[in-house]
Amino acid sequence: MRIALLITGGTFDKEYNELNGELFFKKTHVKDMLGIGRSLVPARINTLMMKDSLLMTDADRALIAKACLKAKENRIVITHGTDTMEHTARYLAARVAEKTVVLTGAMVPYKFGSSDGLFNLGSALAYAQVLPAGVYVAMNGRFFEWDNVRKNRKAGFFEERRRGKAADKR
Amino acid sequence: MRIALLITGGTFDKEYNELNGELFFKKTHVKDMLGIGRSLVPARINTLMMKDSLLMTDADRALIAKACLKAKENRIVITHGTDTMEHTARYLAARVAEKTVVLTGAMVPYKFGSSDGLFNLGSALAYAQVLPAGVYVAMNGRFFEWDNVRKNRKAGFFEERRRGKAADKR
Amino acid sequence: MRIALLITGGTFDKEYNELNGELFFKKTHVKDMLGIGRSLVPARINTLMMKDSLLMTDADRALIAKACLKAKENRIVITHGTDTMEHTARYLAARVAEKTVVLTGAMVPYKFGSSDGLFNLGSALAYAQVLPAGVYVAMNGRFFEWDNVRKNRKAGFFEERRRGKAADKR
Amino acid sequence: MRIALLITGGTFDKEYNELNGELFFKKTHVKDMLGIGRSLVPARINTLMMKDSLLMTDADRALIAKACLKAKENRIVITHGTDTMEHTARYLAARVAEKTVVLTGAMVPYKFGSSDGLFNLGSALAYAQVLPAGVYVAMNGRFFEWDNVRKNRKAGFFEERRRGKAADKR
Numbered sequence: 001m002r003i004a005l006l007i008t009g010g011t012f013d014k015e016y017n018e019l020n021g022e023l024f025f026k027k028t029h030v031k032d033m034l035g036i037g038r039s040l041v042p043a044r045i046n047t048l049m050m051k052d053s054l055l056m057t058d059a060d061r062a063l064i065a066k067a068c069l070k071a072k073e074n075r076i077v078i079t080h081g082t083d084t085m086e087h088t089a090r091y092l093a094a095r096v097a098e099k100t101v102v103l104t105g106a107m108v109p110y111k112f113g114s115s116d117g118l119f120n121l122g123s124a125l126a127y128a129q130v131l132p133a134g135v136y137v138a139m140n141g142r143f144f145e146w147d148n149v150r151k152n153r154k155a156g157f158f159e160e161r162r163r164g165k166a167a168d169k170r
Numbered sequence: 171m172r173i174a175l176l177i178t179g180g181t182f183d184k185e186y187n188e189l190n191g192e193l194f195f196k197k198t199h200v201k202d203m204l205g206i207g208r209s210l211v212p213a214r215i216n217t218l219m220m221k222d223s224l225l226m227t228d229a230d231r232a233l234i235a236k237a238c239l240k241a242k243e244n245r246i247v248i249t250h251g252t253d254t255m256e257h258t259a260r261y262l263a264a265r266v267a268e269k270t271v272v273l274t275g276a277m278v279p280y281k282f283g284s285s286d287g288l289f290n291l292g293s294a295l296a297y298a299q300v301l302p303a304g305v306y307v308a309m310n311g312r313f314f315e316w317d318n319v320r321k322n323r324k325a326g327f328f329e330e331r332r333r334g335k336a337a338d339k340r
Numbered sequence: 341m342r343i344a345l346l347i348t349g350g351t352f353d354k355e356y357n358e359l360n361g362e363l364f365f366k367k368t369h370v371k372d373m374l375g376i377g378r379s380l381v382p383a384r385i386n387t388l389m390m391k392d393s394l395l396m397t398d399a400d401r402a403l404i405a406k407a408c409l410k411a412k413e414n415r416i417v418i419t420h421g422t423d424t425m426e427h428t429a430r431y432l433a434a435r436v437a438e439k440t441v442v443l444t445g446a447m448v449p450y451k452f453g454s455s456d457g458l459f460n461l462g463s464a465l466a467y468a469q470v471l472p473a474g475v476y477v478a479m480n481g482r483f484f485e486w487d488n489v490r491k492n493r494k495a496g497f498f499e500e501r502r503r504g505k506a507a508d509k510r
Numbered sequence: 511m512r513i514a515l516l517i518t519g520g521t522f523d524k525e526y527n528e529l530n531g532e533l534f535f536k537k538t539h540v541k542d543m544l545g546i547g548r549s550l551v552p553a554r555i556n557t558l559m560m561k562d563s564l565l566m567t568d569a570d571r572a573l574i575a576k577a578c579l580k581a582k583e584n585r586i587v588i589t590h591g592t593d594t595m596e597h598t599a600r601y602l603a604a605r606v607a608e609k610t611v612v613l614t615g616a617m618v619p620y621k622f623g624s625s626d627g628l629f630n631l632g633s634a635l636a637y638a639q640v641l642p643a644g645v646y647v648a649m650n651g652r653f654f655e656w657d658n659v660r661k662n663r664k665a666g667f668f669e670e671r672r673r674g675k676a677a678d679k680r
Contacts, residue, residue: 016448016449016452018496019494036327037286038277038311040312110357113229119288122288123293125311126296126313128307129313130301140211142210157210157316186622186668188618189663189666191524279526281624322531362590378651378666379650380652381651454546459543459547459548459549462631462651463628463632466634466648470637470640478636481544481549481632483636
């Protein structure tokens, strides 16, 4: 069971430019991270874009949806900026059916100290292997269904949109 | 849905003693690791022992089984040395029913560079939340049923014991 | 022989704000860094300010000069942003005599991966202990006299201002 | 002024073998460390051996002395295990004259978290550039003359052998 790993950028992959002190994208670290995790999950990595998710347009989301639909794999992990992860999840839920799609990201760039990236990648790959078809967000060790998740910007974590409906009810 | 996190030691938690150059156990890093992962999975951490799994006896395994049975939680993650992880999985499978038990560990101590610990902890917590009752090993990003896993000592990873029966068939 | 360690901020001490993705100052890491280096150099740490050196004014530089003059120690290390390190060095050279003053900094924040901070701090402390009175910049493993140093902004390192006069001639 | 960097092994360069849980030598990290430090000190790296200094024999020390004597450089840094650093310093002091020789090492391997290696390398390179001819140990941010240093094994740091004669008097 091979997994498609679609890269779109986000904090996950940001780096520090020591010449001007700004954050920027060079190339994805996901392959290195799979190496650190000694991952043996069969995976195909496809870099779609390297974007801050605040700058993502619907054209970008259309590209992501198309990549999900075209993928031969039925299980897909998408690395994505956290700021609009819930929007992309909603966009994909309306267009991609019969596939397990898990979006994940990081609050701190992988290359910096104390990043949550490796933890999130491990959990996203696990969720992608076992959850039924649907679109999910995997953050903070938990998973959320696409229609019941939001980023709590003040606190810096993800939570259910509606009280009383726990995403992990079962 | 709270998870019980039972700590038994293993490479995961080993540290370097700079006075004599040997590896040793001080205390578990699992709580720090959950912090780095920004984990919001409700979890109760219980340190049962801090042992190299090569030194684990059946008395130790009986203690682990008892902790699984006594836990109010139905979903349990156990951190464990990799060398006898498959033995403990088999031991628990014969004694613990109707709970989802996921064993995980690391090839490199968390405190050293390039540890797989954070990746494995993320995936083990995810598997523990979604897999049906049973005893599993979560390593290398994958999960294995207790009766179909072994550590390939030469290569340093986990694999199915029997060919033709993939643990992640579905 | 105690050393005065004057903190002024700079890339050295920048951190990543995971709520808004911006870099900011919290508190200095110099004490932690001395711990990592197992430093036993007697040192008094005094945080004067936490500033990006591009925002440093002559009022700030006056404050630094005053702290150098008032210090009981004759050997002083100043952590400082790299962008205007040479300006502060020149400012201090005109005001502080009969003390060994060594400015140092980092191209990458200490808290991020692959920072040069620890290396630079080790070399600055060494230079401060052995160089004769004067004002110096310690970067890239080398030391430069205050009147013969500039940051090569394009390349991201420090070099002599004048050819033919090597700062480390001897 | 080029520096000769002679590598002999020691904790500095130890790595973790994830297959058997033991520490071992692969190849030196000194070149990587100079890169992290953005070092621009002209340096020639020469790996003489990769040894735990407890296993170092006088034949090994003869080899190190010979490399010091043969080097065209007058300033030499030697990376060395901490356990017998003072013995090698004494051995070299009797055989190498008119050169500045600085021995350094680490209490924790560079590849592990929280290593003092980068800090020590920065300070050793600085001391090698400015100290007069002689044999020195650079550890804990300080430098010690060859005849006035010992490792305090219980505490894990270096100190003067004789009270009343501070190595850094001046």
